[in-house]
Amino acid sequence: MPTSLETSLFIRACRRQPLERTPIWVMRQAGRYLPEYRELRAKHDFLTVCRTPELAAEVTVQPIRRYGFDAAILFSDILLICQALGMDVEFNPGPVFKSRIESLADVSKLHTGEVAEKLSFVPGAVRASRELLKGETPLIGFAGAPFTVATYMVEGGGSRNFERIKSLLFTAPEAANALLDTLTQGTIEYLGSQAEAGADALMLFDTHAGLLAPEEFDRYVAGPVDKVARAMARYNVPIIYYSNGTAGALKRISQLPVQVVGLDFRMDIGSARDILGPNLAVQGNMDPVSLLAGPDQVRRRARQVLESNAGRPGHIFNLGHGILPNAPLECVQALVDTVREWRPTA
Numbered sequence: 409m410p411t412s413l414e415t416s417l418f419i420r421a422c423r424r425q426p427l428e429r430t431p432i433w434v435m436r437q438a439g440r441y442l443p444e445y446r447e448l449r450a451k452h453d454f455l456t457v458c459r460t461p462e463l464a465a466e467v468t469v470q471p472i473r474r475y476g477f478d479a480a481i482l483f484s485d486i487l488l489i490c491q492a493l494g495m496d497v498e499f500n501p502g503p504v505f506k507s508r509i510e511s512l513a514d515v516s517k518l519h520t521g522e523v524a525e526k527l528s529f530v531p532g533a534v535r536a537s538r539e540l541l542k543g544e545t546p547l548i549g550f551a552g553a554p555f556t557v558a559t560y561m562v563e564g565g566g567s568r569n570f571e572r573i574k575s576l577l578f579t580a581p582e583a584a585n586a587l588l589d590t591l592t593q594g595t596i597e598y599l600g601s602q603a604e605a606g607a608d609a610l611m612l613f614d615t616h617a618g619l620l621a622p623e624e625f626d627r628y629v630a631g632p633v634d635k636v637a638r639a640m641a642r643y644n645v646p647i648i649y650y651s652n653g654t655a656g657a658l659k660r661i662s663q664l665p666v667q668v669v670g671l672d673f674r675m676d677i678g679s680a681r682d683i684l685g686p687n688l689a690v691q692g693n694m695d696p697v698s699l700l701a702g703p704d705q706v707r708r709r710a711r712q713v714l715e716s717n718a719g720r721p722g723h724i725f726n727l728g729h730g731i732l733p734n735a736p737l738e739c740v741q742a743l744v745d746t747v748r749e750w751r752p753t754a
């Protein structure tokens with residue numbers, strides 16, 4: 409039986425229990441700002457690292473060894489599911505798709521069978537990581553939220569105006585619904601396989617959720633997240649929903665069946681929590697670019713985030729988006745130290 413990390417600071421914060429200090433980890437903490445990651449990547453390409461449980465586990469624990477973060481996040485990528493569905497994706501380092509989803513016919517050609525089986529190296533990496541973490545640090549498993557993954561499949565990579573995905577929603581809703589249903593089902597199987605392998609928490613990344621007006625947000629973003637989160641409830645692990653650019657959608661987000669809401673840096677935590685209400689923990693939300701401004705700015709901005717939460721239970725310190733590859737190591741250290749030392753003033 410996998411060990412339980414219910415008593416760790418991170419899991420207790422997810423459950424909004426009062427704590428002696430605020431836990432911290434940072435999105436994309438396993439990655440290119442770390443010299444030990446770049447060294448490993450010089451020998452193995454990105455997909456090989458993702459597909460080899462021992463290598464993925466090694467990268468997962470690198471930031472824990474260096475900084476002692478309060479949670480580890482599995483080394484993987486939100487777009488691996490697209491490969492399991494039969495799409496050809498390369499990382500260069502940004503994702504490049506060989507073909508795009510343009511119609512209902514394209515959706516019906518996706519290989520929907522055995523998604524979790526084709527990604528079995530991911531639960532393999534969960535088990536290998538948990539072994540290296542020795543029951544001392546909780547491990548977060550994750551997937552892309554269906555809408556964000558759909559944007560990549562329809563745009564074929566990154567995008568400036570997201571015209572292809574929006575046109576699909578507006579002019580071919582049957583294709584959009586079929587694509588989101590396929591991704592929702594695949595994500596349920598895939599995230600479930602990570603929970604079964606022992607992930608202590610599950611996170612959905614919805615980086616592109618902020619693109620849509622309320623009607624489409626409700627249908628194409630919130631609907632699928634609601635279904636995935638409901639299906640994960642049986643694992644009894646905290647579910648974290650991160651989205652970006654969604655300050656205007658927080659009321660709708662507060663109705664999702666998740667335990668933690670990941671916030672971007674565009675809103676202060678206090679105002680966000682006033683909207684989210686007392687039953688949700690929050691994770692965030694320092695601007696990742698702050699880490700490029702020197703240790704003094706890092707300390708000042710980190711305290712600002714902590715003060716905005718004002719000691720309310722249920723805050724996990726994080727950045728408002730992924731750490732940048734050029735973040736200096738001493739600034740990350742200043743951040744970790746500041747959060748560790750901070751106590752709310754009575």
Ligand code: CP3
Nearest residue numbers: 435436437438439454482483484485486501502613615730
């Ligand atoms: O440390 C961690 O957070 C775990 C690993 C992780 C990666 N990607 C590794 C990675 C996680 C959680 C992700 C999530 C992810 N992937 C998101 C959502 C979060 C976000 O940042 O918005 C998105 C949109 C992707 C898609 C993706 N994968 C992009 C846009 C890129 C290229 C540029 C970039 O941001 O790094 C990737 C490749 C990728 N995923 C790398 C890493 C470490 C770089 C590959 C390399 O080593 O060259």
